[in-house]
Every structure is written in structure tokens, then in C-alpha cells.
Amino acid sequence: MVTKSTDGSDIADQVKAIQAELASLTETIRKFGSEHASAGADALHNAAGRASETFRASAEEARRRGYQAAEDIEGHITKNPVPAVLIAAGIGLFIGALIGRR
Template sequence: MADKKSDTGPTIEELQAQIEALQKALDEARAAASPASEDFAANAEAVAERMQEGLQDLQKQIDAHPVPSALFAFGIGFLIGRLIAR
């Protein structure tokens, strides 16, 4: 009769080596992503600050010139209404 080959699959040592390699790769990916996420957070914070400053400047302009601001807002609203009505 033919001899049967015993194929038991990977050994425990091989599996542990693969797990360690995967953990190392995951740690490297986390280390690479960390600076990118910090840059994104810093950029998002800078954009939020600039938007806040822009809104404050707009509020100052509206307070300084209320009638022209109201007329401008009315005109923009009228144009948007005409565009939507079509």
C-alpha cells in the first residue's frame, strides 16, 4: 500500500512567528499614521480658527453698516429665490 503523508499544517512556532510579524507590521502602520493624523488635526484646528475670525469680521461689518448689509442680504435672498423658482 501507499504511504500516507501526514500534513498537519503549520506548526505552533510558525503561527507564532506569523502573529509576531503581523503585530510588527501593525505597529509600523500605527507609527506611520500618527504623524498624518496629527497634521490633519492641526490643519483642521487652523481652518476652524480662520473661519471663526472670518465670522467675527463679518459680524463687525454688519454691526458697522446695518442698512447696506440688510439690503445685500435681501438681494441675495431674492436672487436665490428666483433661481429656485425656475
């Protein structure tokens, strides 16, 4: 069996080389994590922006439909005031009866 003799400087050099490789690997992992975290943050920011725009569009559509419904009801009341008053009175009596039972 052949043995190779190593002195202390050879081992020290190997330890320094391992330390340098570990430092390089650590830096590579840090950069990789930073890049992916940045990409994830950008994707989250973009998704939040799209959700915000969708919410605004939905709210605007609901507001528009609400105004349209109010205008339609107002038109029906204007065309038929007596039935509208009778319906409103009936609804009022119904609600009053429900509340009065408690």
C-alpha cells in the same frame, strides 16, 4: 565504479537530520515573518497616529479661521448695517428667483 553500501539506519539518520533542518528552517522563517509583521504593524500604527495629529491640527486651523471670518463679517455688518441688509436682501431675491424657476 566504487559503490558504497548503506544500511537502513544510515538512511533513517539522514531523514531525521533533514527533518530537523526543515523544522529549524520553518522556525527561522516564522520568526522572520513575525518580526517583519510586527515592524509593519508598528509603522502603520505610527503613520495612523501622525495622520490623526495632522487631521486634528488641520481641523483646528479651519475652525479658527471660520471663527475669524465670522468675526470679520460681524464687524463689517456692525459698521455698515444698511448695505449689509441690502446685500442680504439681494442675495435672498436671487436665490428665490432661482428656486422659483424650477
